[in-house]
Amino acid sequence: MLPRVSLGLLALALASLATPLVHAAGQLFSGPLLGYQTHREVAIWLETENAREVSLTYTRADLPPDTAADSPAARPVTVTLPAPAPMPAGGQPMKFILGPLEMGARYTYTLAIDGEPAPRPYPLGFRTTLQHEFRGAAPDFSFLLGSCAYFNEPPYDRPGRPYGSDSTIWTPMAASGADFMLWLGDNTYLREADFSSTSGIWHRYRHDRATTNLQPFLAAMPHYASWDDHDYGPNNANRSYHLKDVTRAAFTAYWPNPSAGSASDPAAIFTRLQWADAQFILLDNRTHRDDSTVPDTDAYHKSQYGRAQLEWLKQQLAIRNEGGARRHLKLTFIATGSQFLSERFYPGSEDHARYPAEREEIIEFIRANKIGGVVFLSGDVHYTEVMRRDGKLPYPLYEFTSSALTAGAHTGKLPEDAGRLLAVQQNNYSRIAVSGPPDARVLLFTTHDPAGAELGRVSVNVADLAWPAEPK
Template identity: 25%
Template sequence: MKRAILLVGLMGLAACQVSRPISIPGITRAPDSAEEALEAYYKTLPDDFYPRAPEGLPLPDTDQPLSRILVASCLDEEKPVAPALEEIAREKADLLLMIGDNVYGDRDGRNYTVNQAELDELRESFSDLAARPDFQAVRAAHPMMVAWDDHDMGANDGGKDFPFRRLAERIHERFWGLEKQDVGAWPGTYYARTFGPEGQRTQIIMLDTRFFRTPLMVTNEWGVKGKERYIPSTDAHQDMLGADQWTWLENQLQKPADLRLIVSSVQVMATDGHGWEAWSRLPKEQERLYDLINQTGANGVVFVSGDRHTAFLYRQDAVLPYPAYELTASSLNGSFAETTEEMDSAQIGAGYPPENFGAIDIDWSTGTAALSIKANDGATVRETSVKFK
């Protein structure tokens, strides 16, 4: 009861609707924002406030070369089964990347809900995920690296303007056991790891495209093909990663690696095939990413993304010093169609909307990586090969 009263007071104070002073642990002055007003309160929440994933496997040793990486996104934790997730648990792999919308924490059934300050719906979604036998099997089968997207932050298409993002970050990091690692020491959920010896070194960069992202420009032709929800922003101050993450990424790209997977929850290369969320909706930031890779001389970059509820492969020859590729794997159990007519200028073949996951098979002897889209039974339905050496 005391916690509820304090929370009501905090929200009122942040909205300038409190007529008398209230005692806020850790705050001795009026906060500048609702986010600041809540921050000190969030620091008082007990450990059992946060749901936890079943214990997982440790990441591979830093000197172990990786030969197979699986990729998955978009898991509706309320649906009873996910054959693709069950198949992933049976597959052989060195590492699994869960790259966003790992839960739908802003939705109850088919209805979107507005998360309140304690993010009850989001925490319930993570608790439901932890209890799933298919997810437990995956945790027992594969080491995992994770990124978040809008639905596991708690706001559909949300960005830095989501007032409860700091609690959402805590929920994410504690669920996945990241709070005591480097990523737990800074705002945002981005981090990187490198595996393998010189000549067989894979760097995996998990970006956070939510915590710092500025608002998108809403379409002027709702539902029109190529302009479905958003159009390229003209805001001179558009930002995808935030100043600190951009600096961190520049440093990461200067580290030695033979193959670099840059994992973005939203698509990087798709530009003219759709009007949903993507780096192309913030075109200055998309160009900035390409420029940074060029300026740092980072070799072997392959982009990996999710979000779209359809799987895609892309290739573009003009943005990097070498052909740029992207694998979009989505979704595990949230298919909306059997076929799609979407075609981007960089797209390789047709998209694949049925339930799916992705695979990256690395052949160090030839310096190539096979990027594959897998049906929910493990069959390869789309594939392309990347020469990274």
């Protein structure tokens, strides 16, 4: 966990971020953003403008006070990269991949652009993962999750009342002390003037990432992201969107995930990560998506994920089974843009209930391979809810949907659902904490308003999600 940042300090810091930091030849336009974190390597993203080169200097921050300043462990390390050529809408997004680093260590870092310091008015630091396997119990951890972040830009917005709320929600999120953030799609909203051209797409990603209140949050913890229709293309976009190669390029340029797709599916953006005793599978529900309105028949079983990604998902699930390389894992979170467990059909819905054969194939694979601890995460619907489904597996399936961060919230009557445990119909973000000893881990889901106040909670005993032991 990175050091907590007080709300007061963040409020003071934001005042100095209203304009970019100008230097002799270049400026820091947005970031830095912490990307993926591993035992020996981390990614740090930032965007410059009119820069020639950028230097990042990092130093251990957890050494004993009596460590000699000239010892190898205490020496600062500087990495200098040439700034890339400007993207179609201007700006120079770039990533530093730092390593090899020491495992389980804390670091601080500074930036310089064209040789001039580029300070930020809040702490810049990161840590590496501590290996707990074969050494001790998995550490407690928590992460934030959310979807549907709309950043207003009046010339391109809908007339009338702004669709996006103010950006104050990022301040308590930055100060939350969570270990990382999962962005569950619609992390930006491409407007009609954006998704019609390459320049428009790159402008939207660049404009939204530079939002002033967002900057301290980007630096406060690692960020991992998937996408949904609005950061992929038009509303409810399917695999036919003609500029999906452009949005993929923009997405991968602005989100330093551990990977994007696979050798057998290089066009997609799915990825995975591991944290403590949980793995996270972030799926791509757009690149290969059949349209939601296409009938699912015996002659044609439509898909959200495409065959290559579906097979990749199965192997990721199987490898954590007993005796596999990830046998220490107790939980597998599957994150996808559209709701997975919802059974509700209504105009415009894109739930997996509209893809019944594919959904049943996934559930049947889990059942056939006796994989416990599967939990679903989703966004999209502009309200937050927790669903429980019994009877599909020998243990209950849960889905935690978190929406909307700043986009308009759904305030109308929700469809009836006997398995709904919680619903919140206002702007919010969510948090999942996993804690306790190995045989008594607890998953606690909480959701919070834009000021950070708790709106509701659901607790699940992780042991209740285990595959039942075979009778002796």
